[in-house]
Every structure is written in C-alpha cells, then in structure tokens.
Amino acid sequence: MPELTERQKTLLLLIIRDYIESAQPVGSKRLAEHYHIYLSSATIRNEMAALTEMGYLRQPHTSAGRVPTEEGYRYFVSQMMNQAELPASVQQTIAHQFHQSKPDVDQWMTLAASILAHQSQGVSVVTAPHADKAKYKHVELISTQGRQILMVQVMVGGEVSQQILTLAEPVSQERLSQTASRLNGLLTGLAVDAIAALPARSDALDQDILTLIVQDMRRMVDRASGEIYTDGLSNVLSEPEFAESDEARRALKLFEKGSTLQDLLARTTINSNVGGLQVLIGGEGEWEELRQCSIVLARYGVPGLATGTLGVLGPMRMSYARTIPTVRFVAGLLSDLVNDTIAGE
Amino acid sequence: MPELTERQKTLLLLIIRDYIESAQPVGSKRLAEHYHIYLSSATIRNEMAALTEMGYLRQPHTSAGRVPTEEGYRYFVSQMMNQAELPASVQQTIAHQFHQSKPDVDQWMTLAASILAHQSQGVSVVTAPHADKAKYKHVELISTQGRQILMVQVMVGGEVSQQILTLAEPVSQERLSQTASRLNGLLTGLAVDAIAALPARSDALDQDILTLIVQDMRRMVDRASGEIYTDGLSNVLSEPEFAESDEARRALKLFEKGSTLQDLLARTTINSNVGGLQVLIGGEGEWEELRQCSIVLARYGVPGLATGTLGVLGPMRMSYARTIPTVRFVAGLLSDLVNDTIAGE
DNA sequence: AATAGCACTCTCGTTTCGAGAGTGCTAACT
DNA sequence: AGTTAGCACTCTCGAAACGAGAGTGCTATT
Numbered sequence: 001m002p003e004l005t006e007r008q009k010t011l012l013l014l015i016i017r018d019y020i021e022s023a024q025p026v027g028s029k030r031l032a033e034h035y036h037i038y039l040s041s042a043t044i045r046n047e048m049a050a051l052t053e054m055g056y057l058r059q060p061h062t063s064a065g066r067v068p069t070e071e072g073y074r075y076f077v078s079q080m081m082n083q084a085e086l087p088a089s090v091q092q093t094i095a096h097q098f099h100q101s102k103p104d105v106d107q108w109m110t111l112a113a114s115i116l117a118h119q120s121q122g123v124s125v126v127t128a129p130h131a132d133k134a135k136y137k138h139v140e141l142i143s144t145q146g147r148q149i150l151m152v153q154v155m156v157g158g159e160v161s162q163q164i165l166t167l168a169e170p171v172s173q174e175r176l177s178q179t180a181s182r183l184n185g186l187l188t189g190l191a192v193d194a195i196a197a198l199p200a201r202s203d204a205l206d207q208d209i210l211t212l213i214v215q216d217m218r219r220m221v222d223r224a225s226g227e228i229y230t231d232g233l234s235n236v237l238s239e240p241e242f243a244e245s246d247e248a249r250r251a252l253k254l255f256e257k258g259s260t261l262q263d264l265l266a267r268t269t270i271n272s273n274v275g276g277l278q279v280l281i282g283g284e285g286e287w288e289e290l291r292q293c294s295i296v297l298a299r300y301g302v303p304g305l306a307t308g309t310l311g312v313l314g315p316m317r318m319s320y321a322r323t324i325p326t327v328r329f330v331a332g333l334l335s336d337l338v339n340d341t342i343a344g345e
Numbered sequence: 346m347p348e349l350t351e352r353q354k355t356l357l358l359l360i361i362r363d364y365i366e367s368a369q370p371v372g373s374k375r376l377a378e379h380y381h382i383y384l385s386s387a388t389i390r391n392e393m394a395a396l397t398e399m400g401y402l403r404q405p406h407t408s409a410g411r412v413p414t415e416e417g418y419r420y421f422v423s424q425m426m427n428q429a430e431l432p433a434s435v436q437q438t439i440a441h442q443f444h445q446s447k448p449d450v451d452q453w454m455t456l457a458a459s460i461l462a463h464q465s466q467g468v469s470v471v472t473a474p475h476a477d478k479a480k481y482k483h484v485e486l487i488s489t490q491g492r493q494i495l496m497v498q499v500m501v502g503g504e505v506s507q508q509i510l511t512l513a514e515p516v517s518q519e520r521l522s523q524t525a526s527r528l529n530g531l532l533t534g535l536a537v538d539a540i541a542a543l544p545a546r547s548d549a550l551d552q553d554i555l556t557l558i559v560q561d562m563r564r565m566v567d568r569a570s571g572e573i574y575t576d577g578l579s580n581v582l583s584e585p586e587f588a589e590s591d592e593a594r595r596a597l598k599l600f601e602k603g604s605t606l607q608d609l610l611a612r613t614t615i616n617s618n619v620g621g622l623q624v625l626i627g628g629e630g631e632w633e634e635l636r637q638c639s640i641v642l643a644r645y646g647v648p649g650l651a652t653g654t655l656g657v658l659g660p661m662r663m664s665y666a667r668t669i670p671t672v673r674f675v676a677g678l679l680s681d682l683v684n685d686t687i688a689g690e
Numbered sequence: 691a692a693t694a695g696c697a698c699t700c701t702c703g704t705t706t707c708g709a710g711a712g713t714g715c716t717a718a719c720t
Numbered sequence: 721a722g723t724t725a726g727c728a729c730t731c732t733c734g735a736a737a738c739g740a741g742a743g744t745g746c747t748a749t750t
Contacts, residue, residue, distance in 0.1 A: 063712045104509045140485040144503045158489045234597040237590040245582040252579040408743045
C-alpha cells in the first residue's frame, strides 16, 4: 500500500514531527504557516484527507486537527530508522561514563538504565546479559549457619547465581570445600545437559549438590531474564497523555509485577537479532496496557554466548528521533563490553 | 497543651477518621447526622471552632468543612498507637506466607514489601537486615577471566557481598583458592578493625586481597542500608491528593534516586529502637518532598547484630488504623526471622 | 451550657455564549 | 488537472453567569 506521493510523505513526516513536539492536533493552517511548504492550507487539507483515508492520520473530532495513527507512527519510525545517529559529542560522553565505571555488570546495567532514561525522557528497561547456553565454571559452598549453606555458582562468561540451600544435616566447612573442589574438577566447561547426563556419584553429599547445581543451571537458562533494571519512572507522569492518573497507573503497574514486561522482552529475544532495533507501537494489539505507549527495544551482547535486552518505554508520542539512536548506541556499547569480558575465555 | 476536653477528643478523632475515609472536608452537620453523637450541629460547630483555634483543624476556605492539620494527625496517631492490633486471621495469613518462603533474605524482603504495600495501600519501603558490626566469616575468590576475579565475602549472620576485582596480573584458580583458604583460616570471626590491625602478610597476593577485604567490609558497614525494596508505587496515583501529577511526580522521584530516602531511613536508625514505631507526618518540616505525605517506620532485627528498616509511605490521609498495626506486625516477624538465622552462630 | 435560627460566604456544577480553529466542498484560476 | 480562494458548518474551549448546597459565625433563647 505504498501509494504515497513524495509530497504526502513529506507532509506526513512533518505532521508527525509537529505533533510529537506540540502534543496537539495539527491543522492545515498551522502547518502552512509554520513550515516553509509552498502550499496553501487548502491543498494541505486535501492531502490530509487522503492520508486520513489511507489510515495514517486520524482526527479526534470533526473539525480538529489531525493526529497520527499507529500506522502513521510506524511509517514515521521506518523512515528514520536508518538515518538517525547520535551526535558524536553525546556518544563520547556516554562512552566515557561506561569506561569510568567499575567492571561490574550491576554497575553497567544501572548506568545504562540511567543514561537511557535521561536521554530519551522515557522509562528505561535493561536486563543483564544472560548466557543462552550456560557452561559451568565454578561452584563454591559456604556454610552460613547450621544446615543452611550458601551456594555460589559461576558460569563461563561471568554470570553468577547465589542461592541458599538447606541440607538434611549440618556439614562442616571442610567437607563442603572438599565437595566443591571435587565437583569443580569434574564439571568445568560442561553445559547443563552434559552435567545432567553424568553417572551418579558415590558420595551422597556430592550427589545432592550435583542435583542442585543442575537445577540451578536450568533455572538460569530458563528465566529469559532475571532482574530488570529500570529508571526514569517519574518521566511518565510528565507526559500530558498520562495526566489523568488512571492511564499512568496502568503503565506503572507494568513495572511492579514484571510478568508482562518479561513477556515482552522474551518476544524480542525471538524476533530480533543483536544489532537490530525493534519498535513496538501501541501494544501492537497484544498488550492492552500498552495501548498508549511505544517501546524501542534492542538486543545486545554476543549471540549464542550472552545477550540481554534494553529499551525505552514512552508515550506513543515519544521523541523517536532521540530515543532510537540512543538505544542503538547504548546497545552497541554494551555489546562491546560483553565482548571484552568474554574474550579472555 | 493538652487542654482538650473529653468531648473534644472524641470529636477530633471522629473528624479525622471521617476525613481519612471520605477525603473531603467534614462539616458539623454531616458529623451530627452520620454518627451517634447526641449533639446539635451548632454545638459541634463551637467545638470545631475551638479545635481550629488550638491548631488541630483547619478550614480550606471560609465556609468549607474542617480538615485535620498535621498537629491533628499527630494527636490522632498518638491515640491509636498503643491500641491497634492486626486481626488474628490476617496475622496468620501473613506469617504463613513467610514460613512458606525460602530462607532467603532477598525473598523475605520482597515478600515484606509486597505485604506491606497491599495491606496499607501505600508504598512500602524495606531494607535488608544489616550488620551494625560486621564480623568476617568467609571469603571465596573465583577467577572469572584474565585479570578479573570475583570475590564473594560472607559475614557472620549471613550477609553476603560480591565484588569484581581487577588484579595486576592473571592468577590461576589454584593460587586463588590457596590464598582464600589461608585467609579464611586467619580471619574467621574477626571484626573489621581487628583485621585492619593485622601485620602485613609476606605473600603479595595475600596482602592485596586482605586490603580489599578490609575495604569491602568497611563499605558494608558504612552504607547504612544497601538496596531498598519497594512495592505499591502505583498506589500513590490512586489517592486523590496526587491526582495532579506534579505532586505525584515529586513523590516518585524520591524512589528513583534513593538519597532522600536513605537519609530518612538513617534518621530512624538513630531515633528509634527495635520494637518501636515512628510516624513522620508531613515531612516534619525537614523533607520538602514529603510535605503531603506521612510515613510509618519501624526498625527490626537484633540490635547490635543485624537490623533493618521497614515502613510505609502514603498520603497524610493514609489509613493509619491499618498501616500501623501492619508495620508493627511485619517488623516483629522479620525480627524473629533474623533472630532464628543468627541463633545458630 | 446547649441549641435553634439566621444572615452570610464560598465552592461547585450547569448552562450559556462567543471566539477560534479546523474541516469539506465547490467554484474559480493557472 | 492540479491548486487555490471562499464559504458554510462543526466542534471545542474558556469565560461569565447563576443557583443550589453546604458550611460558618453569631446572637438570642431555652
């Protein structure tokens, strides 16, 4: 259906840009006066009617200006997708912040969330890089008290999981350390399936821990993403479309119980490959809670080894021109960091 | 200034209770009709005038009903402080949830935050129990990649900190394990100051790690509270006083950058001892952002060993009758849990 | 001391109204 | 044929007007 004439394209983009800035329906007259189009308002009206007919625009009421439809936004985004780049100065500032921070995943995620939120004036969402196919690297067992022990497990790539276990009976730290070192000798470099396939061990404690390790690795692989880092929540309230608190509350709830969010991010895992951006506009008919929102998502990391998701959520009227390049740039940066971290293995 | 007659007390409490429910200024007539006071509206008016004079009530405009002042709320809270108890059935439900969960601090905190938020319809705030005087228990060193290693440190009491370190040069896992086990033999049970006072070690790696351990322990002691668990953020938006998003945004921002919050919780550390509640009303002249809010705080844990803070933030008009007993009860529960955890040492 | 009565004040929801902005359509223009 | 001017019409929005309702303070009475 790309029956858009050149003029219609320009007009459409202009209208959307104006609406994103002003948050108000844009009319033919305003358009004719404000921008240097050498067209009369009447002509513009005709074109607008056509664009409305085609489903790119919409009028809130008869005799109000036009507002982009979701389809309109989609066109807008597709147009700017390949073109927008973050100014070099901003790039430098951001990169600088990352290189100054400690080499700690937690720090990176927090920083990424903060930068995304500030740059885009939206709500940022970042998940930690996650090994698609976890390989065992190391386990430590530390007795904390009585029958409870702390198990710290490290994957190749540096992903860490800690968990508290309750054993059937108290075990001394020495015994735990021996068990751990035996298992470490045995399992290093193996994937979860290989470990599960090992023959049962003679020592009961060994066997118990082994089972738990497998469980834990499974859990790490299954949860598409663990904790979600987020920032800029208060930004949603600045947007006029969330002035009535009801709509805003719905959006906030998304972040309290992460299930919808998890769902959303999981989808991206499937559809999108590292490097590509994905923009979901108006919930895409799937997410009722997001009907008023858009999300710009990207996948980062090293495919097959460790990847994560990051993105920005905002009103459908969000500034894509700022958000898209920022998300892309930060995703690239994080990919590099992950790459560097893994490189040594 | 407790020149309140018995009748004035009853009236004041009634007015506040009504206002908390209805969120609307309460007038003399409404009061006379709705409740079984055998007084005429005129009499009530007189008393109201007196209460206003004394600073417990306020009228938004001439000829509107009365609204409690902060002083009024304070009186209200002081009255109900000793009396309110959570229904036994609710107590059971809550206790049940805790006993079903895994023995994991993270789980507990999340659960506590969730329960508080739901019960009180406010925003809950919980910090993990934190050792006031950390004692060393165990360290593990795990090489993750090249010069970077993961250091996992466990305190007596079970508090865990993990950190990524970058060494001057790559070190094998064997060597790391040896170092760790040497240090474990040496340091177990010592407090940070004792460790800092140890003579320097001959082995360079040992010494490096030792320094880092001390640093890390200091860090853990210093940060009054690390991560803040929170829930029910979307509840703020339901309250009519936050209908205009500006006020709501301010409250939300509190939770994004935790500094004010940290500050607030730190104060409680000083003023309040375990078991006692503290109710801050209207920011108490100190916290501009909280002028419209109240916060019910409690300290839990075992004094001198490990304590944490928990509380609920809501509009000044929040339901103290539900919030106060809930906070008190959950604080008690968490104290028990901390106690049980530590008992074994 | 408590109350009934009264005059007065102030808010709030409704209604009315006109300005303004925008539209669609038709007829004229290039 | 594409563009533009003109016009009648629609709809929103803010201001002004207004009356109902609720509440108050004060005074006189019980």
